[in-house]
Amino acid sequence: GAVVSQHPSRVICKSGTSVKIECRSLDFQATTMFWYRQFPKQSLMLMATSNEGSKATYEQGVEKDKFLINHASLTLSTLTVTSAHPEDSSFYICSAMDPSHKREGGGYTFGSGTRLTVV
């Protein structure tokens, strides 16, 4: 089945620094990827839709200058948390759907997530 790889799985950074998270579709091309954020014991909140070759679409309340998204190829989207602060500490997850599985109804595949801790 479709696989989405996310890296790193865990990262600890100092306040004020930037952190880049990568999301790769391993065996399919994804023109669209989604970035979610999940706080402990809470649901996944959609942050933005990443579009290959164009600007990302951000959900209301998400700072686009804070969370930079780049989708430069059909298999890679990156989320950069700029000038990170402790309140940015969270679990970040990406997802994509393999269009070739659409007929099978295979659904959307999620990465394994990145746990960001800002100290």
Place this chain on the structure above:
Amino acid sequence: QKEVEQDPGPLSVPEGAIVSLNCTYSNSAFQYFMWYRQYSRKGPELLMYTYSSGNKEDGRFTAQVDKSSKYISLFIRDSQPSDSATYLCAMSEMYSSASKIIFGSGTRLSIRP
């Protein structure tokens, strides 16, 4: 009002019991309904999906959608301790690679041996 409402639990049942998990939603445009299972500190994995109203069965799992009531359910028969996880309902307006998914808050389920 949230677009998707789900009781966060926690829900604890004995092994072998039938589990019923539910979500309600407000957006009548939702057509594609999914249930995901998420273990701690992991990404969600797809369990079931249904399109529009109706029932779907897969092994011990049954998904039901009632669009007239804007209500979806997931039933787990013969529950096992390994079923202990957080279950998230999710839905979208279209089933396409560009259609965003809206999640419920998730229900934490614990199966007691």
